[in-house]
Amino acid sequence: MTRDQDYFAVFELPRKLAVDGDALQRRFYELSRRHHPDFHQGASAEAQGEALATSALVNRAYRALRDPLARVEYLVALESGGAPGDESKGKPRPPMDLLEEMMEVQEGLMEARAAGLGADERARLTESRRHLAERYQAEEAAIVGRFGDWDRAAAGERGALVAWFKERLAARAYLRTVIDDLGEALGEDTETHVAHRRH
């Protein structure tokens, strides 16, 4: 294994979005047993340094690949020429069809920050948050829904797909920020928004 390998290569996987979670975990355990610094304690300083770096790479690769959304984020960064270890999330941008609602929400947030929340305003922001959370789930479902398209795509179709993923991920990132801001303004725990992450 070399340190310049991309995360898919680390796990000897094709650059596809459909990944068998159990197989990935088994492979992760195997690679960990081979490279973890615990098992190289008696080795030379150089070999120990190598084990440390490789083990760090394996851990980062597993973190990026085991979760579907992190996986597509990584793929987009990779296809856009990002270096391994640089999982850029893309600049958050509001979804175009929600622009108007977003403006209202942002105004409401500014008012709440300046003058506190009245009962009406609270109800309105709570409703917005519920709606945006639904939209957030829908964005994720839409993104995961096109994994198969990527896996079947011919070389010529990939550029457009990457651009589409990038746009949807940016919208999702924007929604996440607004939902968190709303949660904070409402003084509520954001605990209700547990998504995906692990299985």
Next chain:
Amino acid sequence: MSRIVGIDLGTTNSLVAYVEGGIPKVIPDAEGKALLPSIVAYTPDGVLVGEPARRQLVRQPTRTIYSVKRLMGRGYADVEGELTLFPFAVEPAAEVVRIRVGERTVTPPEVSAHVLRALKLRAEAHLDEPIEQAVITVPAYFSDAQRQATKDAGRIAGLEVLRIVNEPTAASLAYGLQRLAQGTIAVYDLGGGTFDISILRVKDGIFEVLATNGNTHLGGDDFDRAMVEWLLADIRERHGTDLSGDAEAVQELRLAAEAAKCRLSASPRTALTLPFERFTYRRDISREDVEALITPLVEATLGPCRMALRDAGLTPDQIDEVVLVGGSTRVPLVRARVETVFGRTPHSQLNPDEVVALGAAVQAQILAGGITDMLLLDVTPLSLGIETLGGIVSVLISRNTTIPTMAKEMFTTSVDGQTVVDLHVLQGERELARDNRSLARFELGVDPMPAGMPKIEMTFLIDANGILQVQARELRTGREASIQVRPTYGLTEGEVERMVEESFEHAEADVGARLLIEAQTEADVVANHVERALAQGGALAEAGELERIRAALAALREARAGTDRDLIRDRTIALNQATERLAEAMMDTALKEALASRRADRILESQ
């Protein structure tokens, strides 16, 4: 490779363990005790550690340091709020806090090093071989600075610290080795001063931590403090005296509260009797009284439990087992609350005081190559980031990332000819730099170039100890950039070197001083007993006996004034022997009196 021991360096007690024949074992001291109180007394005559130091808590409260783990790797501002109940003085400092003991000051790693050295000596005596390498446990929620401080303490004590391992995960190794926990497990670890919750998946010998959370300033100490405040208020009310400024009295109250708390874990009621100079304080305490006091503290552990579950992406019903670690989990209220959060009865099959040390020994054995089918994959508890424009934190490595891990980041200059780039590295979950824990400042040396030209690639690597390593490379030249590290709350390399040297110089003298003070303390205890006995039971003495005892007592007092510890010990034994017969005679009389009074009671009853 020589033997590697596992050490649990606790807030209240510390232990050392090793693996023999595939089984982890705690190493007892000469008297068979496993727990070494994490207490260090800097007496004018020398340094005491453990039980002898505990006896100085009330006698020399300003020189006897306990719970120093709470100060490890912290800045003065971090700990200021809780210093009021420490009888010893902690001095404000820009960097590492210092504790004043008489004429000098000591740092928390130096204090901890005394505890570690005592454990090292204990292991060497027991195993009859030199011990130079150790695995030391820390709370999972310890920051980089707190881990580094623990490593420094090990070095000062003459130990190479091969691994810093998290306490709850160490506990899971001990359970896992004996196949006592499988599947998805939650380890709830409430010790003397710290709280951790870790959620792990145990499968095929791999112990994969999914998430961890906690509070490094929450534990049994805080229960005791709440009780002391309550008792002080009660004394003010009932005796019209405020004892809060009296270090000795507060220390006695603290010890009494701690003991009462422990008794209340087994029985619903207990009583306190504390003789002070002007009055004797008596108080009945019920379990409900204490529960009312500690409820907010116990509740404060539940938020981190929910956070850890959320970060692991799990719901409580997906947890197969809940394991309790740490002495404070003996408190019934703690057990009850943990049960409600996870919806299942927690268990503690392995001794909660010992299980962390046992796990450290297992990790030591893994590093030594003696166990090859187990592997611990731990996480970093706190996000790591750098300060950017406007004091905002840019996160490089998020919390609960499996370690080792790394992140790369590019930096450049903003002014023509700039030769130094400053970086401020932080740990924590807040957006603003000032709300997080400052870890270190790095100064990168670069060749003078027009602004924006240098391309410096920084690699932030968190190793298996959870400690940050940093490398920098200028990409145009391919040269390694020089890095100056200024730890915010840590000791510099030079300071640690100096302390290591000092500890070698003092090691021999310290042991001698300790033995002398132990002998003196013992002599005082025996002499005081004898004096009291003579006052009460002198009439029972036979002809010539009183003279013999008085002579032995005078001889002991004379020896006690000197520094010959063998002489003191011999004369202590001689005094004990001289009073043996009298002690028995007094015991008989007391017994007869007790029996007589009981008979009298019965006669009264039957009438």
